[in-house]
Amino acid sequence: MAAAPADAGPQKPKRKVDEGPKLAREETFALVQSWTQEHKAEIEEQGGWQCEKKLIGTFRSLPATRSSAVPDVSAAIAQSLGELLGPKPAKEPVAKVPKPTADAKGKATEAPVPDMFKEGFLAHLHKPGENPQIDQRFKEEHLRATGGKVVTRFPPEPSGSLHIGHCKAIAINFGYAQYHRGICYLRFDDTNPAAEEGAHFDAILSTIRWLGYEPYQITYSSDHFQRLYELAQQLIKKGKAYTCSCTPEQVKFNRGGEERPTRIACEHRDKPPQLCLDEFEGMRLGKYKKGEVTLRMKQDLENPNPQMWDLMAYRIVDEPHHRTGSDWRIYPTYDFTHCLCDSFENISHSLCTTEFIAARESYEWLCDELEIYKPRQSEYGRLSLQGTITSKRKINKLVDLGHVMSWSDPRLYTVDALRRRGVPPGAILDFVNEIGVTSAISTISLARFEQAIRAYLEVNTPRLMMVLEPVRLTLTNVPDDYVVMCEKPLHPKNPALGKNTVPFAKHVYIDRSDFRSEDSPDYFRLAPGKSVGLLNAPHTVKCTSFKTDASTGQVVEILCKLENSGPFVKSKAYIQWVADHEPSGSPVRISETRVFHALFKSDNPAGAPNFLDEVKPNSLEVFQSALIETGFLDVAQTELAKAKADAEKRTSAVSQGQHDRSSAGAPEAEASQLYGYESIRFQGMRTAYFAVDYDSDLVLDASKPSKIILNRIVSLKADSGKNS
Known part of the structure; x- marks a missing residue:
């Protein structure tokens, strides 16, 4: 009997149906034995006994053995491999991957998950002190001041609500410091008094604490106004800054940009330093009106990087400041302030999003020109969710036109909205960790975010029977x-x-x-x-x-x-x-149950010619007669008491030390920042996950009436109708 041709071996040809008579068992064994002897070296190379199952498929596809019975082929292969390789090794027990369970506190305990601090972008950052300096002395002074610890900062501008993208930044900056047993500052970038509101300072601290982090110290860019002013004077004296009277249109024309690669030096660029010092002092004293004079850095107009084309350092803003009152009429720009405050606070890792990659060169240029410690800026991709809007201007339009109730409307993706909807902070952090940190911009589907919420709630959320539309x-x-x-x-x-x-x-x-x-x-x-x-x-x-x-x-x-x-x-x-x-x-009657759906029709409403055309007309369903089992009030009381106790314990532990270190007038850590009615979460069995809305008037006594309003956090299963 002829053996199967050698070239028919590892390449598995397309199988054809052959309903002819079955090959005798003895013939099958002979063919398999002959073929395996001829391909012994190849079998050993592919793992020996490990390719046993693969060989069954190979022989079932060969013309010579296609009509053999499958049990005959299997037995023949086992016998032939035994003759070639010796007895089959005993099968090692496979370790079972543990399914998610819950510990005594109701927290998820499961197989190890990816850790964004152990792998990817954050795992390969420099160690403290490895960031290069123009003078070794700066490195030594920095390490003495920090003790070699990781020092990061989260530097928001207090001019609006934080959103889901900021949650990633908070998790990275605070989390990276925490992972390396370092410290993280909360620094308010309060250099634009015209746009700042007092309420935002408290709201930002509340968000950070709600996500589970505590700032080492709360500082302000305005803490350093005098020092920044003196450094600006120093830069002028070095011939590296000048006062400019150009209009914004003239500046734009001289910079050229993409339309004209050749830049034109400003006519004021080579003014004598003393004249610039006098005019800069005049800016401070109110001798000029807004826009008449600015201070610009003298950088490198031949550099292809626009961030090196004589950026503005100071401008006139004749508005009172929330902390310094009317002491100043001039304020430093972000490009001047940011790197210098990082230096003052001995930041070891200045972590920001990739839109600031080009700014890194001017960041380092300014520190070196002023001969001070130079932190290292590293950039990661920002987080965006499909089908969402985070622009302040656009959200204001949605609110003003009545498409949403407010900035905390649960159809939005501001932190206030997510919190009101009932999304747990731990679910947000799990989501950020799951998607990881890279230098690529992350645009993630809403379905993936909601699945992360679902997975978090699955393990530690009470389940109650609920009917939305009772009969x-x-x-x-x-x-x-x-x-x-x-x-x-x-x-x-x-x-x-x-x-x-x-x-x-x-x-x-x-x-x-x-x-x-x-x-x-x-x-x-x-x-x-x-x-x-x-x-x-x-x-x-x-x-x-x-x-x-x-x-x-x-x-x-x-x-x-x-x-x-x-x-x-x-x-x-x-x-x-x-x-x-x-x-x-029984029953517990619900005044209003709000079921929120995607607010926009498309994955990219911000990219539409008119984003308002993308608004869905029926993104909110309201049910007026839902009922819940009697256990709801006990669950509500338990969850609220637990959240309050945790909040008070945390606040008591951190507030005193943080208060001693922080700047005067810094927002206080308060227990109320950490919990509210949204802490009462439950699964309506076979329905969805819900949380109590803050508009409720909850009386935790079954004999007295309550006004209970529920918000749907997320459905029990992914909605196939969602954009993904």
Whole structure:
């Protein structure tokens, strides 16, 4: 019998169907033995016994053995490999990957996840002291001041609400310092008094603390106004800065830009330093009006980098400052202030987004010209979510035109909006860690963000029965006073969350979506003549009839029989329910349940000619009659008390030391920054995850009325209709 040709070996040809007679077992064994002997070296190279399964597919595709029975081929290969390679090695037990569980505190415990500080961009940053200096003395002074620790900063401008992209920046700057046992400053870049509002200072600190971080010290760029002014004078004396009276149009023309690669030196560029010093002092004393004179750095007009084309260092802003009042009429620009404040605070790692890559050269130029310690700037890609808007101007338009309620509308992706929606801070940090940190701009689908929220809530959120659109179900074969108390876990996989006892009575409510007036073979919930299970109830129920509203035709009551006789039969489907039993305080009635959907039609509304054309008309659904099981009030009280205790403990531990180090007038750390009604989160079983809105008037006493407003955090499963 001829052996299979050698060239038919490792390349698996396309298989053809052959329904001819089966090859005899003896012939199969002979063919396999001959072929394996010929390809012994190749088999050993590919792992020997490890390619056993692959060889079965190979022989089933060869013309000579295609008609062999699969068991014969398998047995022949095992025998031939045994003769060639010796006995098959014992199979090593495969370690099982642990499934997510919960510890006693309800926190997720699972297989190791990627750590953005151990891999990728952040894992390859320089060590403190490795950033180059023009004088070794600066390095030595820096390391003495910091003790060789990592020192970072988060430097927001207090002119608006923070958004999801800022959460990544906070996690990187505070998290990197925390990971390396260093420190992170919160520095307010308060150099534009015309745009700053006092409320934003408190809101920014609140956001940072809500995300789980505590600043080592709260500082302000304005702390350094006098020192910055003196350094500007020093730069003028060196001939590296000059006062300029050009209009913005003249400056733009001289800089050339992309239209004209050759720059034209400003006519004021070579003014004597003393004249520039006098005019700079005149700017400070109010001798000039806004825009008449600026101070510009004398950089390198031949450099291809626009950030080296004589950037502005100071401008006139004749507005009172929130901290310095009317002491100053001139204010330093970001390009002048940022690097110098980093130097003053001995920042070891100046971490920012990639739009500042070009600014790194001017950052280093200024530090070197002034002969001071030079931090190292490193840039990572910013985070953007598809289908969202974060522009302050555009969000203001959405609010003004009534498309959203406010800056904290849960359809937005400001931090205030995410918090109000009920998104846990831990879920945001998990999401940032999951996507990692690279130098590429991250534009992530909303579906991926929502899945991260879902995964976080899955493990540690209590589960309650809830019906969004209730319809009454009456058990016709039990007495009016029938009631059975049913014990149910608040989480089937997290016993630490405890249990709840709910009444099962003659009248219960189910969700309208769980009933059909006409049955179908592929439908397993309630319909006439059909039985269904009620979660945690002792028996199934069978629909015998239903009643409708004469004017609307809508089902208003479902009549059922409690199947409490005979052997228990497990139902194909189980649905949630809430009893109508006033003595037990059931149901808990919800004043308003808000279900939020994507605000925009497209993935990139910001890129549309008119982003307002992308607004969806029906992105908010409101349900007025939702019901929840009686355990809700206990869960609310427990979650709120737990959040308050954690907040007070954290605040007590940090406020005193932070207050001693921080600048005068810095916002205080307060427990109220860390929790609110949004801390009350639960899963409405088979419905969605919800949180209590801050517009609620929650009375944690079942005998007294409450105004309860719920916001949907996220659905239980990804919505196939979402943009992704």
